[in-house]
Amino acid sequence: MATPRPGPDLFADPRITAMGLLSEVYNGVLARTGPQLAADGLSVAEFEVLLRLSRSPGGRLRMSDLAAQTSLTTSGITRLVDRMERGGLLLRTACPSDRRGFFAGLTDAGWERIAAMLPAHLELIEQNFVGLLTPDELSALLSALRKVRDVVRPEATAGG
């Protein structure tokens, strides 16, 4: 068993609270949107791949870029793209300018799938996230998030 608590209240630090809040919000919103994606047969990770590709020129991205834009390793992306390719949503094509590289690109079925799922997904994000805030609150939130993002993920500062 443990002594009730050591020394001063180190454990109530506001930085911990801030981090906990960020975690609760992110995981909480995912918990609200994930089940709907699952009902349509996609995991959160798979849906995010579809989404990232749909926002990329030509609906395709190099494997390593896809890894950088999601929170997966290149190994994880290889396997995820494997499964989605088997499912007919994606197609690998060789990169002509660098024969080490491969593109993962949306198939017609992939485009149709994301287009079909997106409206209901957006509605859930509206109900459980952005729609809960006033326009001023939302823009303050986004501007703060961008400042943090630019530091912790400098390579992703393209769009957004």
Add this chain to the structure above:
Amino acid sequence: MATPRPGPDLFADPRITAMGLLSEVYNGVLARTGPQLAADGLSVAEFEVLLRLSRSPGGRLRMSDLAAQTSLTTSGITRLVDRMERGGLLLRTACPSDRRGFFAGLTDAGWERIAAMLPAHLELIEQNFVGLLTPDELSALLSALRKVRDVVRPEATAGG
């Protein structure tokens, strides 16, 4: 292969951007703090368990409450507590008032471990998150996050 893009620009919706930003920030901050925890032998999930318990009365929590406060299922918590108990950081004790329940509580070693790791962890959160914002920006961020949290995780609205 795919047609370049169907119809109007559904895929550039600002709600998607907002969600992407939240994801990049959360995962980005974790990517900055995780390696330091790993160097001390703990996963992010294990560290969070230590932290949640350290902030709970008596340094302990029911298994199901611990599951609710983290983003794991009760099954996941059972296995995580198993490992941490083997490692000497936690101890299960029976709940006297309800014999179905168990507490997971910090051992002395658990208290010492979290106390030893916390200062460096707080410093990383400072450098990669809260310290990047002005006081006004930070309080606007936190107040917006709280509003969202209260909706997507109503059961967690105790502290914070």
Add this chain to the structure above:
DNA sequence: AAAGATTGATGTCTCAATCTTA
């Protein structure tokens, strides 16, 4: 020698089923 992608080995998580107690 380094970068892009993949594979083998391994660990951790979830879902569904189960056991015990309320």
Add this chain to the structure above:
DNA sequence: TAAGATTGAGACATCAATCTTT
């Protein structure tokens, strides 16, 4: 019947090593 916790089976992610191309 339901709630708290656990377990077996299966899915998915990572790390380190490997192969190919630069």
